[in-house]
Amino acid sequence: MTKQSPTALHELGAAELVAGYRRREFSPVEVARSVLGHAERWEQHLQALFLLRPERVMEQARASEKRWLQGAPLGLIDGVPVTIKDNIATQGDPTPLGTAATDMAPALQDAPPAARVREHGGVVLAKTTMPDYGMLSSGLSSYHKLARNPWDFSKTPGGSSAGAGSAAAAGYGPLHIGTDIGGSLRLPAGWCGIFTLKPSLGRIPIDPPYTGRAAGPMTRTVADAALFLDVLSRPDERDSMSLPAQHIAWSAFDAGVDKLRGLRIGLLLEAGCGLAVEPEVKDAIQRAAALFERAGAVVAPMQPFMTQSMLDGMDHFWRMRSYADMRALPAETKARVLPYIQQWADSAAGMTGEAVYRAVHQFHHTRVTTVNACRPFDYVISPVSPVPAPPAEFASPTNDPMRPLEHIGFTVPFNMSEQPAASINCGYTRSGLPIGLQIAGKRFDDLGVLQVARAFELVREGQRPWPQPPSEALHHVD
Template identity: 45%
Template sequence: MTSSTRPASLDAAALTAGFADGSLTPSEVAEDVIARVEAREPELNALYLFDAAQVRADATASTERWRVGAQLSAFDGVPTTVKENIARAGQPKPAGTAIPNPPIAPRNAPTTERLLEAGAVIVGSTTMPDWGMLSSGVSSLHGITRGALNPAHTSGGSSAGAGTAAAAGYGPFHIGTDIGGSIRLPGSWQGLTALKPSEGLIPLDVPYTGRAAGPLTRTTADAIRLMSIVAQPDPRDYLTRSYRPMEWSTDPLAPAGMRVALQLEAGSGLAVEPETLAIVERAAALFAEAGAEIVPLDPFIPAAVLEGLVNFWRSRSFADFEALTPAEQALVLPFIAEWCGAGADFSAAQTVRNRNMSDEMARLTRAATEPFDLVLSPVTPVAAFAAEDPMPITDPLATMGHISFTVPYNMSGQPAVSIGAGVQADGRTVGLQIASRIGTDDRLLRVAHWFEQARGSEAEVDWSRVA
């Protein structure tokens, strides 16, 4: 049995087809996932909570449901992970920090409830860096989460463990969260499909401006399948809105006749690396060949807007940091302590002005992208960096110049997906970001699915080579 034909590596459609015809059971799949976790976790460090006995028990229950024809959904028994800040009833939520006595979730988050209602087998909770404010897997609690394609490289973050679990093949379904790129960055740096959906489409029990939950998967079809489970309304998300019914079809949608913007400069942050630029331009050429009208899009977010937003995040995290005892403060990752410490120096008036940059970013993003069906860009200007580094920019007082393409869509509420577009000469993956109008997530993923088929084998990760 090769790596790509092991049950743990099969997509959700292949798994459930096997469950339906009796050639495979959820228990057999769970055993293979457990074996893969036990083989790779000592190095990768993607899971915070992992209870093999509970995974086996849940898979056994699913196996019995399939046996008697009482499965809870088409995806009953499919292995899944959720990020550690997505509540699981009775489980701790330390948010990546080593601060003792983390809060215990009194009930499941909406995402967890939808997965359990569908019969998914939750393999575990995945790691994140301190307070989710790093683009890596460096954590005062967990240590270092590494990329599954090359453990010397970052997992990306803050959905660090989610990205690594997806790339390592801990089953097909993985859910992360994203406030500035935290789903799409691991997606780009580990060759995944990673969607930051429309605001509130996947409801949150702790919503706030820019925050979203979304899928990280090896294939676009599995992202679509996962969205069909978790993109359900829940009254706890007071920032959500009524969306038209989504059609979670896995039929590819070619961009013929679409007006597609191509943004190669963000106007703030880091310059795009030459290999990344070439890969994104090659991807845009495929859209043009398919009949899309490609229109260059100038930068639309000034550096001062990005800097103001990041400075507001500093103040918000400093409010949490300041409330800790000195002993607890000493346990926070030093990079984060210094990063948020800068937020202590802003006046109340400046903090309000910084907070207003999220609204300004939303306004500018909607205005710039409204004329287009899609917007193509790099996910991030840089390829994966060393796993030990907290950020691609290692100065905690510098602005987060690597999120300049991703964060605008958090603030505007628009969906944006990262999909693998190429592999650099040194083996590092590069994601293409495709964004669209709010509430068009189903069409966006169908276009991403088309691109996945059009991009060519040289742009793909060979998952059979991932141990």
């Protein structure tokens, strides 16, 4: 396997890698070396990875190479590098959940997404970093080093799938797994210029399951996400909300631009709560809407349907949940939690039972309101975030623990309604930061959302080259 690939191996998509292995143009060992070398050049700047163990990566790659030489690959992604978010358990490894306050006992088994990766022969490159307990839209953590955005090191990659978003944009191989309870896949995807799908609840089993919680692929292209969904979307009884087995033709993700013809598209430009949408973001979304119209879709404006009461209710419940969790910690352990998270959680100390009940009710209210608002449309497009990526050191765009969720008004409703929602890049700010377009579909229409995203991928404005490590950008070293 010695033929030279015209493109750097770490830049190839998952399907291209599998095809190359099958044709013996290059091997999983060569790809692993390329990705490891590329990540090494980036990591001092991005700090996206946790548990990077090159010797284990090469061991997996050699085993995959042997299988390919024997003509017996394990599955759809045999030999393809994959990263897995910190909070998705991998057998034998600690799961710190982004915080220095966590017990570092090794996990007894792989969580469902990690198990599917191994069953299909994926080469686990590393785990990716996240903020404390996944409760921030940034890479700020009391355990991990501060993750940064490869488009601008002074900016956050977003969160809580911070390292995954950064790694995908930087080219640490083609496949990355993140999680999302209010925007934690889509926010880093939008701020890092990559693609993701927060699937319908239960489409990708996860353990532990939780209201609104989803795992999903984070990739540079819709094609790679579609292939990865074929791997990850297998039922698992450990997830009480896992959907029944269903044949979905993920390979049919590319229905062409004709997919858009005649579709009823809702255009949501204001969330109804939280931060106002910045002009550069609104302009990019409106340009995207014009492209949908030009392709034959019928685009109609939507009225905001979220309210500040809905957003505050979810925020207050999550505060109380974290407050209760942290009250169970010894004082010296709690003191290791990020101060921002401590202050946020402790603010729930005086909440009454009635206040907690009213907060919980907002989850259901958000669900019903979102489904009703989307009913007239086949798909809904909107900003992912009202603002571009904020400073890396900020815990959230406001950097205020009393106003922590003011940026998730577009993303969180689709967690509660269980609807699939993607993020795809639709433009850049004047300073060169990516701007994410959210595409949401009806519950269970995950393939349809992929097809609409792929159609937009075909018609969108030209994309800028992916960022390169500073030494490569300056010296053009391959």
